[in-house]
Amino acid sequence: MPAAADTDPPDYLTLMKAQEMWKVADGSGITVAVVDSGFKEVPGVRSESVLPGVSVMSPPIKEPDKKYPPHDDVDGHGTTMTAAIVGDGSGGAPKGLAPGAKVMPVRTSLGTPMAFAAGAEGAQGIRYAADNGAKIINLSWGDYYAFEKLKPAVQYAQSKGALVFAAMGNEGAGNNATNLITRVPGVIGVGAIDETAEPLDLSSHGPNTDLAAYGSKARIRCKENSGWCVADGGTSYATALASASAALVWSAHPDWTANQVARVLIETAGGPVDGAKRNDWVGYGAARPSWVLLKKAGNPGAPDVDPLAPAPTNAPAPSQTAAAAPAEAAEAEAEAEAEAGLPWQWLALGAVVAAGLGLAGTLIVKRRRR
Template sequence: MAVSAGTVMPAAADTDPRGYLKIMKAQEMWKVADGTGITVAVIDSGVKLVPGLRSESVLPGVSFMEPPLEHPDQKYPPHEDFVGHGTTMTAAIVGDGSAGRPQGLAPGAKVLPIRTSVGTPMAFAVASEAAKGLRYAADNGAKVINLSLGMTSDWPMDKIKPAVEYAQSKGALVFAAMGNEGEGSNWTNAIAALPGVIGVGAVDINGEPMPFTSSGPDTDLSSFGSKVPIRCKENTAWCVADGGTSYATSLASASAALVWSAHPDWTANQVARVLIQTAGAPVDGSKRNDWVGYGVVRPRMALLERAGDPGAPDTDPLAAPAPAQTPTPTPSTDQTAAVPTASADAESGLSWQWPALGAVVAVSLGLGITVIVKRRRR
């Protein structure tokens, strides 16, 4: 897992590190669509309404977080977050950008927080909690479901798989982070391997895959996951650190919200198809590869250039076979972005992996996220 220690984020707006918003032409896109009318469910560690997040952007939500065995009556409200991971993902989508704080990519959208035990000693319960969350999200108006968390292939998928299928039957589009285990690792997200789920990898500001991003045939899209604003210091401050595939997934979810906001009559398949068609192709010249999928998500192409053909409303755009390629990623020339996994872990001294019942669920704040393994779902 790639984790970087992070530095406290300056308050001044002119030091805002999120150059990806300029590259994505966010200001221009928001004149066409800003996510209004779209609810994005964030199934994560909860959300804390900190400076930079407005209450009107965050719905009441729900918590499925299991109480500790010694305190079975303990309650965990959805608008609380022990580790800050869910708060970071929420801000990436709907942050208000005030005083140099995080600016969300889809500021007009609503986030539906669904709290789980991610990042706690009770993380062994996340599979069942996330399954409940998927069904709740689908039943409560979420068009996009963000899973910046993951599970290894040895986790029982008997609850997650039917829950994903249920959400999809209700018209929701599901995004899942690929994971941050890096080159040569077998770890990717078992959730992202499910049919119709969009697996998301992380790239740097130049569109090159981050060294820590997990790769595999289930990578469908990618987005920015380098230096970004994350919650740190026990969720008491904003810092700058690597956001990893967690953050990239939130940006992909926000991109879907933008496109769907502009085309509310489209189905999940049509939104996904256009995002895939308009993605910035892999820098190695291939149609897709196992590091960035079909490329870097570019909602501006759909909103500003009117590119992409939504196609058949009921056909999964991922159903057709695609060549699986695993090229060696070109090292980034951005030395601040390419943080080697080993040194990053050493810097932080933090681990969000909790061994429990022989399994692992991981998130990391700046931390990229996800523990995971994937198989192709074609």
């Protein structure tokens, strides 16, 4: 990675009209839970922007009483996501898109030798965030093996009124493995684009991509979280910017529900360049909160209707026999993928999290597209 002083990242905040938006709303009153590798107090992120948070890291078997502080991060991934949302731009850090918001760090074992436990820990952390005032939950990672725990945790958070964003993954240029969490109904799957709104080759993509955000050259923590460098932020960084976009909108409209915030972001997104309503790379397009705040665009619609849910039909309900077939097919497909091996199994082995994680598998269908 080049040093931050050597390469300046494109100013995506200018393109997003951040300065103008902050005159209307800056994220104040909104708490974003960053369930990740924790947060380390570093130049560029004011301490008052980060809540005490919690650590859900599992203690070593030989030290069952060991505690880990949430304000620590040996890897830097969680610190980078936090800065992308609330950073003050000093010391080589990025300026956060929603500088008035509060980040609740939820520290898991991501980036440590115990990373194989991060999925189950993340499920616990998601529930904690939902129970402690987080309006938005940022998941810039995923875990295939812990999905059975992650899915109900995400659904619990949604039942408490939280809006969940999840990275699509960074396997687009490889086998295009996507994050299972993006398949949960109501979760906003986020892809990555560059400053010209072109999808990044690395961005995983598919029918569960809902929005996109900048994920190209950005200031991230590097050198074991000892400094700021410039590198591709990937779908992790894009997810943090999507979460920050939601914080801006929700700050301006605190009476809206998660469904309404999601709906206006989808309605005002900068759609695919070919004029299609959506595609698998960018979903409905790049998040443009400025259209909501400055142009008053977007109809929040019904507060209790998921904007990503399939439209109701008058067709009769399928028989139990008919319903079983696709379920069995999905189960068989998931088993086949598991047997074939997954490209991101290194996560379960405890490797350090880079600037975005691409995770894989197909277990459930999130929604149907017309």
